[in-house]
Amino acid sequence: MRIGVLGLQGDFREHLAVLRSLGVDARDVRTRAQLDEIEGLIIPGGESTTMAYLLEKMGMLSVLRERGEQGFPIYGTCAGMILLARELNDAYPEHRLALMDIAVKRNAYGRQLDSFEADIHIKDIGKFHAIFIRAPKIVRVGPGVEILAEHDGAPVLVRQKNLLASSFHPELTGDSRVHEYFLKMVTKG
Amino acid sequence: MERLTGTFKVKSGLAEMLKGGVIMDVVNAEQAKIAEKAGAVAVMALERVPADIRAAGGVARMADPKKIKEIMDAVTIPVMAKCRIGHFVEAQILEALGVDYIDESEVLTPADPEHHIDKWQFKVPFVCGARDLPEACRRIAEGAAMIRTKGEAGTGDVIEAVRHMRLMNKQIRIVRQASDEELVALGKEWGAPVEVLRLIKELGRLPVVNFAAGGIATPADAALMMQLGCDGIFVGSGIFKSENPEKRARAIVLATTYYNDPKVLAEISEDLGEPMPSISAARLPERELLQVRGN
Numbered sequence: 480m481r482i483g484v485l486g487l488q489g490d491f492r493e494h495l496a497v498l499r500s501l502g503v504d505a506r507d508v509r510t511r512a513q514l515d516e517i518e519g520l521i522i523p524g525g526e527s528t529t530m531a532y533l534l535e536k537m538g539m540l541s542v543l544r545e546r547g548e549q550g551f552p553i554y555g556t557c558a559g560m561i562l563l564a565r566e567l568n569d570a571y572p573e574h575r576l577a578l579m580d581i582a583v584k585r586n587a588y589g590r591q592l593d594s595f596e597a598d599i600h601i602k603d604i605g606k607f608h609a610i611f612i613r614a615p616k617i618v619r620v621g622p623g624v625e626i627l628a629e630h631d632g633a634p635v636l637v638r639q640k641n642l643l644a645s646s647f648h649p650e651l652t653g654d655s656r657v658h659e660y661f662l663k664m665v666t667k668g
Numbered sequence: 669m670e671r672l673t674g675t676f677k678v679k680s681g682l683a684e685m686l687k688g689g690v691i692m693d694v695v696n697a698e699q700a701k702i703a704e705k706a707g708a709v710a711v712m713a714l715e716r717v718p719a720d721i722r723a724a725g726g727v728a729r730m731a732d733p734k735k736i737k738e739i740m741d742a743v744t745i746p747v748m749a750k751c752r753i754g755h756f757v758e759a760q761i762l763e764a765l766g767v768d769y770i771d772e773s774e775v776l777t778p779a780d781p782e783h784h785i786d787k788w789q790f791k792v793p794f795v796c797g798a799r800d801l802p803e804a805c806r807r808i809a810e811g812a813a814m815i816r817t818k819g820e821a822g823t824g825d826v827i828e829a830v831r832h833m834r835l836m837n838k839q840i841r842i843v844r845q846a847s848d849e850e851l852v853a854l855g856k857e858w859g860a861p862v863e864v865l866r867l868i869k870e871l872g873r874l875p876v877v878n879f880a881a882g883g884i885a886t887p888a889d890a891a892l893m894m895q896l897g898c899d900g901i902f903v904g905s906g907i908f909k910s911e912n913p914e915k916r917a918r919a920i921v922l923a924t925t926y927y928n929d930p931k932v933l934a935e936i937s938e939d940l941g942e943p944m945p946s947i948s949a950a951r952l953p954e955r956e957l958l959q960v961r962g963n
Contacts, residue, residue, distance in 0.1 A: 487925050488688040488709060509925065524685045525709070526745055532707040533925055557685070571704070571744055585744055591768035592791050594678040595671040612681045613746065613768070651681055 480665060483508035483517035487533040489525020489558060493650040497658050511539050519552035519665040521658075522559025524612065524648050527585070530558055531572030540574055547578040550668070552641045554661045560644035561585060561615050568618075579639050580621025587616030588646075599647075601628040601636060604656050609635065609647035616646065641668070674791030679813035682746065682768065682793060683877035686710055686814075686900055690890070690921050691879070693717045693904040696735070697742035703907070706917035710746040710768070712902070713739040718775045718822030719905035719944060722956070728776045730758040733765055740767070748795070753962035754780020756789075763792040769814070770794045774961040775821045775904070784962060787811030797881065799832045799959055801839035802858035805868075808876060809861040815874060817898070818959040819882015822905050824946030826889045828959060829882045833896045836878070843868045882959070885910070885943045887923030887936050894927035911941030 484494040486507035498505035498521075508514060520543070522530070534540040547553050547563075553576075555563040562575050566582035588595070594612045601607050609630070617634040620626060628636035628645075635646040636657070643664060649657035672678075689709030694700040700711045715731040716724065730751050740747045746768035751758035753772055758779075762770050772785055774797050787794040788811040797818035798804035804815045817836070819829030839858075843865055846854055851869060855862035867875045880893035881902035890901045901924050903917075910916045919936040926932040954960070 486688070490684040490687060492687070493684065525687070526685070526689060528704060528745060529689055529707045529709050529921065532705075533922070536922070569744060590766050591678075591682055591746060591793065592763070592766055593673060594682065595673045596675055596677060597671050610677060610681055612678055612685060648681065651677065651684065 480504065480662065481506065481517050482662070482665065483513065483520045485520060485522045485530065485559070488529045489523040490648070490650060491523045494521050494523050494556075494658075497650050497655050501655055501658060501662065503662065509537075511537065511542055514539065514542060514546070519554070519661070521661070522553065522555040522562055523650065524557035524559070527558040527561040528572045531562060531574045534562075535574040540576065544576050544578060547576060547642065550641045552643075552661070552665045553578070554643040556645050556648055556650065557612065557614060560617075560646060563642060563644050566619070579637070579642050579644060580624055581617050581637060581639075581644065582619035584616045584618050586613050587618070588614045597630055599628045599630050599635060601657070603627075604660065607649070607654065607656065608652050609649070610651045611635075611647050614646045638664075676813060679793035680876050683795070683814035686746070686879075687877055688900055688925060690901045690903060690917075690924050691748065692907050692917060693902075694739060694908065697738050699908055699913075700739045700742045700747075702914055703917060704743045704745050706914060707921035708745060708917065709900070710748055711739065711743060712748045712750065712771065712904075713767070714750060717905040717908060718958070719824075719909050720822075721775060722822040722958075730755070730762065730776070733761065736762070736765055736767065740765070750776055751785075752776040753778040754783050754785060756785045759785050759790060759792075759794075763790055767792065772796050772812075772962075774818055774958050778961050784810050787813075795879075797959070797962075798836070800835045801843070801868075802860035803963060804836065804874060804878070805858075805860035805864040808864050808874075812876065814877050814879070816879040816881040816902055819880070819884070820949040820952070821882045821958050823883050823949050823952070824885040824906060824944045825949040826883045826885070826892065828949050829880050829884060829893060830896065832882075833880060833893060833898055836874075837897055840868060840873060844872055883949065884920075885946060886940075887919045887933060890920045890923045891927035891933055894924055900924065905944050909944035911943075916940050916943075
């Protein structure tokens with residue numbers, strides 16, 4: 480299986496390492512042409528404004544949006560989730576994929592001093608140690624969106640058909656179960 | 669459910685999120701917005717950029733909290749601020765303001781001749797400068813969650829950043845190949861804590877993110893540092909002291925992502941206007957060097 484990790488900015492190397500530990504042919508994706516070589520894409524943590532600017536600038540945003548609409552599997556962590564959300568509380572980033580029927584509030588858990596670790600419970604996975612860094616908060620989910628995990632009453636891992644999004648960073652914990660879940664989405668469709 | 673805040677994991681984790689990005693020095697809200705729009709991953713809130721600090725002489729201190737708050741209000745990306753080496757009260761003030769990262773920086777005038785801040789006492793993460801691996805190890809032992817090369821700030825001359833990055837890379841290679849008993853000897857010789865050296869040997873790299881800083885003025889400089897293996901770029905005076913800050917900022921952001929693609933680099937390096945007024949680091953007398961402060 481060939482999975483891409485958007486390598487424009489952020490902790491893409493951590494995602495690549497988790498995927499490779501699972502025996503996946505994982506590649507760093509930075510150009511439009513590279514999007515043709517993969518079966519699914521992870522958008523890593525990082526700064527959503529930076530990634531959005533680069534995606535738009537390199538002509539990747541509309542292509543990726545079209546793919547996402549046609550069933551191409553995408554998993555967004557943190558900044559990646561902001562790019563996937565249809566509704567945002569903020570003017571930035573201006574350009575997004577806006578594929579998932581969720582409303583997200585940026586930095587809603589607070590600034591860096593409020594970044595935290597906590598144990599959560601994920602449906603079909605179980606207990607999971609989650610790391611939230613200046614995390615975005617999901618404040619509304621549409622009818623077609625399944626909530627897979629919550630923390631303090633807010634959804635933190637959600638799925639809508641071919642799309643998966645988390646407020647937290649499973650790539651930082653060395654626990655590959657969320658990645659395995661995404662890989663199953665890629666193979667089973 | 670219980671929340672753990674201020675852990676080393678969340679401190680170093682934010683630095684992981686900044687990787688492959690550019691952190692820009694800004695002195696007001698307007699510059700912060702330009703930086704954010706150009707794709708900066710964070711801004712460093714300052715009263716003066718290093719080139720002006722260098723020109724002004726005297727004692728350089730933490731910025732006015734009013735200035736820092738103004739910048740924090742202007743952008744949604746993380747905001748960093750500098751405190752003097754060893755000045756733990758300036759750090760306490762910055763933490764109380766809620767900045768996202770503190771740079772315990774040699775660009776400001778050091779406040780303690782022997783000690784750096786005990787960074788384990790803080791919930792806010794710290795980045796510190798280093799000229800070589802032993803210095804980086806000492807800062808990590810004190811609790812730094814991110815390292816940057818010192819380079820020579822405010823010059824626009826990249827040679828010192830290159831020197832520091834190459835030296836760190838060379839010393840990491842030495843550590844990787846050292847036996848366990850040689851690590852102890854290395855620790856003694858270098859003045860580096862052995863526990864940190866062990867961690868570096870185990871990981872094959874620094875245990876925290878390492879950015880390049882101090883003299884980066886062009887997209888080519890940024891790409892050079894990235895090709896030398898750093899994780900991201902700090903640009904101090906290089907942007908807002910240049911002729912066309914907005915265009916240069918965008919170009920440096922692109923260069924930091926596409927550092928391995930000379931065609932893209934050629935395209936974005938075109939017609940950027942004059943870089944910052946620069947001075948050769950080799951011509952600076954020893955007493956004017958910022959990199960020797962705090963060791």
